[in-house]
Amino acid sequence: xxxxxxxxxxxxxxxxxxxxxxxxxxxxxxxxxxxxxxxxxxxxxxxxxxxxxxxxxxxxxxxxxxxxxxxxxxxxxxxxxxxxxxxxxxxxxxxxxxxxxxxxxxxxxxxxxxxxxxxxxxxxxxxxxxxxxxxxxxxxxxxxxxxxxxxxxxxxxxxxxxxxxxxxxxxxxxxxxxxxxxxxxxxxxxxxxxxxxxxxxxxxxxxxxxxxxxxxxxxxxxxxxxxxxxxxxxxxxxxxxxxxxxxxxxxxxxxxxxxxxxxxxxxxxxxx
Amino acid sequence: xxxxxxxxxxxxxxxxxxxxxxxxxxxxxxxxxxxxxxxxxxxxxxxxxxxxxxxxxxxxxxxxxxxxxxxxxxxxxxxxxxxxxxxxxxxxxxxxxxxxxxxxxxxxxxxxxxxxxxxxxxxxxxxxxxxxxxxxxxxxxxxxxxxxxxxxxxxxxxxxxxxxxxxxxxxxxxxxxxxxxxxxxxxxxxxxxxxxxxxxxxxxxxxxxxxxxxxxxxxxxxxxxxxxxxxxxxxxxxxxxxxxxxxxxxxxxx
Numbered sequence: 090x091x092x093x094x095x096x097x098x099x100x101x102x103x104x105x106x107x108x109x110x111x112x113x114x115x116x117x118x119x120x121x122x123x124x125x126x127x128x129x130x131x132x133x134x135x136x137x138x139x140x141x142x143x144x145x146x147x148x149x150x151x152x153x154x155x156x157x158x159x160x161x162x163x164x165x166x167x168x169x170x171x172x173x174x175x176x177x178x179x180x181x182x183x184x185x186x187x188x189x190x191x192x193x194x195x196x197x198x199x200x201x202x203x204x205x206x207x208x209x210x211x212x213x214x215x216x217x218x219x220x221x222x223x224x225x226x227x228x229x230x231x232x233x234x235x236x237x238x239x240x241x242x243x244x245x246x247x248x249x250x251x252x253x254x255x256x257x258x259x260x261x262x263x264x265x266x267x268x269x270x271x272x273x274x275x276x277x278x279x280x281x282x283x284x285x286x287x288x289x290x291x292x293x294x295x296x297x298x299x300x301x302x303x304x305x306x307x308x309x310x311x312x313x314x315x316x317x318x319x320x321x322x323x324x325x326x327x328x329x330x331x332x333x334x335x336x337x338x339x340x341x342x343x344x345x346x347x348x349x350x351x352x353x354x355x356x357x358x359x360x361x
Numbered sequence: 362x363x364x365x366x367x368x369x370x371x372x373x374x375x376x377x378x379x380x381x382x383x384x385x386x387x388x389x390x391x392x393x394x395x396x397x398x399x400x401x402x403x404x405x406x407x408x409x410x411x412x413x414x415x416x417x418x419x420x421x422x423x424x425x426x427x428x429x430x431x432x433x434x435x436x437x438x439x440x441x442x443x444x445x446x447x448x449x450x451x452x453x454x455x456x457x458x459x460x461x462x463x464x465x466x467x468x469x470x471x472x473x474x475x476x477x478x479x480x481x482x483x484x485x486x487x488x489x490x491x492x493x494x495x496x497x498x499x500x501x502x503x504x505x506x507x508x509x510x511x512x513x514x515x516x517x518x519x520x521x522x523x524x525x526x527x528x529x530x531x532x533x534x535x536x537x538x539x540x541x542x543x544x545x546x547x548x549x550x551x552x553x554x555x556x557x558x559x560x561x562x563x564x565x566x567x568x569x570x571x572x573x574x575x576x577x578x579x580x581x582x583x584x585x586x587x588x589x590x591x592x593x594x595x596x597x598x599x600x601x602x603x604x605x606x607x608x609x610x611x612x613x614x615x
Contacts, residue, residue, distance in 0.1 A: 122458065237477045244468040247460055250448045251520070254418045254530075255472035256441035301459040302504045 093327050102213045102333075105221045106319040108228035109280050110289065112273050114315035115235050117294030118307050119266060122246050128165075128267065130287035131180035132274045135161045135187035137283050139275075140208045141194040150208060151220060151275065155227075158271035161187065166267045170260055211282030211334035213319075214326060224276045231269050238265060243304055280319060281334040292341040293318060299348035314344050369432060370395045371528055371560055372417060377426035379412055386412045388584050390426070394562060396527070399554045399574050402564045404581035410564045411449060413581065414530050418446060431527065441472040445521030447514075449532040449564075454513065456506035462516050463501045466491050469520035491523040492516075495549065511542035515549070522553065529553065532564045543567065547574060 093099050120126050136154045143153030161183050168179040195205060207215060216224070235242065244252040245262050253259050270290070277286040297311030322337030354360045370393035379387040387409040394400055402410045415421045417428055419435055428435040431443055466488045471478045492498045495515035500508060505516060514534055521529055531550070535543045551574035553559045563575070578594040580587040587597050 122455075240468070240471055240478045240480060243460070243464065244471055247458060247465070247468065248448065248454075250415075250420060251446055251517075252468070252471075253420055254441060254444060254446040255469065256439065257471065298457070298459060303461040304459055304464055307459040 093324070098214050098216075099323065099327065101216050101218065101221045102323055103320070105216050105224045105276075106213055106280055106323060107316050108225045109273075109276050110293070110315035110319040111312050112228040112231040113277050113289040114293045114297070114311040115232060115308055116266075116269055116273050117290040117315075118297065118304075118311050119235075119242055119246055120270065120290060121294045121298060123266075125176065125266075126287070126291045127177055127180050128162075128270050129274055129290035131165070131184035132158050132162055132271050133278070133283050133286045134184035134191075135271075136274055136278055136286075137209070138187035138189075138191040138194070140205070140278075140283070141191035141198075144205065145194040145198040150204075151223065151279070154208075154278065155272065155275045157187075158275050159268055162267040162271035163264060166260075166264045170263070207282075208278060209283050210332070211278065211280055211285065213280045213323070213333055216279055220279060224279060227272050227276050231273055234265065234269060238262060242266070281322075281337055285334050285338050288338045288341065289315065289318075292338065292345050296341065296345035296348045299345065299352045314341060318344065370429075371398075371431055372562075373429040374413075374417065375427050375429075377413070377416060377428065378424045379409070379416060379421065380424055385583065387416070387423075387581075390581075390585050392579060392585060392588055394528075394560060394577075396560055397554070397558060398577050399550070399561045400563070400577045400579060401575040402562060402579045402581065403566070403568065404586070408581045409583055410581050411532050414532055414562065414564060418444065418530065442524040443527045444472075445469070445524070445526040445529040445559075447517045447521050447529075447531040447534050449536070454505065458506060460505055461501070462492070462497065462503050462505055462508070463488055465505055465516050466519045466523055469523035473524055487523060488519075491519040494522065494553075495519045509542075511539070511546065514542075514546060518549070522557075522559065525557070526559060528560045528562070530562045530564075533566060534563070535565070535567060550574060 094103075117126075117129075120128060136158045139154030139157030140150040142148075142157060143150030146153070165179045165183050168174050168182075169176050172179075174182075241252070241257050241262055244255065245257060245259055249259055273290065274286050277289050280286075281289050293315035294307075294311045296314045297307045297309075301307035301310050318337045318341035321340040322333040322335075325331040325336040326333035351360065372392070372394040374390055374392040377387060377390040378385070390413060392413075402413065404410050412421060416423045417430065417435070419438065430438050431440050433440065467480050467484060469491070470480060470484055470487065489498060489501070492501055495518050497512060497515050497519065500512065500516075505513060508516065517534075521531075535546060550561055550563070554561050554574065572591075575591055577589065578587065578591055579585060580594070587594055
């Protein structure tokens with residue numbers, strides 16, 4: 090354990106990983122309960138377009154991905170609200186188009202290389218110092234914004250109609266959630282990559298929801314599962330040379346499986 | 362503003378019409394609700410009962426007309442803490458949603474708070490009082506999905522009355538609940554109306570309740586077919602005609 094922490098790249102990976110995983114888990118609980126888990130998946134595809142645009146224009150891909158993802162999240166939200174599109178339709182349109190534009194730009198720029206692969210599959214061990222700073226700053230921002238709107242988000246997620254009659258601005262909260270999701274997807278991309286970032290939003294939260302009795306419990310358990318999975322991924326990469334991203338997601342899935350089994354056993358009266 | 366002292370209605374609906382696309386749901390509705398009323402909104406399926414309440418609560422935007430709620434134009438209405446609402450699907454919640462009874466009732470307090478809307482230690486006492494009123498204080502820490510339909514209903518009532526509102530709207534709150542629980546539930550509404558002076562608007566298919574606690578009735582069928590006192594309702598041939606076949610009307614007070 091001491092060995093692992095003496096490496097600068099491991100320290101950076103752990104710090105960024107822990108903060109990002111908490112942001113993913115907290116946000117994920119709201120998305121899963123709102124049946125909006127596909128928003129993260131869709132925005133991850135949009136993020137690919139942003140990364141490609143960054144590579145094409147020679148601008149830092151992380152920053153370009155952030156701008157593109159936030160912009161598209163707002164548009165998706167507006168389309169759902171104003172244009173009468175079904176929620177998954179708006180996501181489907183943007184995710185496919187984002188991916189398509191990304192493929193075109195990457196081909197035009199001739200940069201289908203290791204750089205792009207690290208965004209697609211994640212490479213947290215190669216995270217740079219400035220990326221750690223940005224990731225931690227954004228993760229803390231996401232966590233703080235959710236904390237400020239926690240009660241309203243909970244009410245809206247549980248019963249949107251009644252929340253509206255309590256003077257809660259549902260459309261505004263949906264937009265906040267969409268923007269936070271886009272930010273989280275972009276920073277989560279460094280941990281597990283574009284292809285798996287949606288898993289970090291969904292699986293730890295789904296695991297926590299298997300055994301939580303209160304919303305607060307769901308948030309805490311999901312965060313613990315998320316942090317544990319990311320750390321397990323880092324350890325697997327360090328000691329066994331396994332891919333951190335893949336291991337993170339598989340560990341989270343195994344915890345989900347365990348908690349799901351626990352719930353079924355409790356429901357059938359096998360366990361108290 | 363003391364609306365009762367000025368003899369002004371709590372709710373005043375004027376010339377409200379509403380359509381879903383090309384389907385007309387409500388046409389030229391005029392209605393007023395005064396303090397202390399226990400108003401039952403009845404009518405056949407698809408008659409626009411829920412839509413009317415949702416328009417009054419600004420969930421839907423009306424096509425035309427105007428609404429004054431607690432003395433304020435609905436467009437600028439801000440006094441949401443004086444309104445309680447139990448939606449139709451309240452008893453149809455996701456049974457696995459991880460939220461405790463305490464958390465659900467606490468949601469009702471948010472309308473009284475400004476940003477950031479945090480629940481404080483003193484709010485616990487208010488939540489306890491609301492749960493006491495519906496006889497569920499001992500269930501505070503339970504997950505709401507673990508409660509029976511009737512108990513869940515009472516939790517939603519507790520959430521709706523936690524701010525001691527002036528006006529309480531309930532949209533078919535007894536759907537899927539057994540007769541005995543319904544009876545207790547309506548008695549509780551009667552107490553809220555009589556002892557706590559809460560004006561109640563109840564959308565219902567259950568005409569049995571009309572004889573016990575309700576003092577006014579609004580009967581909708583796209584248009585407002587009847588709006589008046591309970592006794593007049595029973596003598597209205599138009600209403601009897603409209604409801605025949607769908608409901609069994611019993612028009613004597615117990």
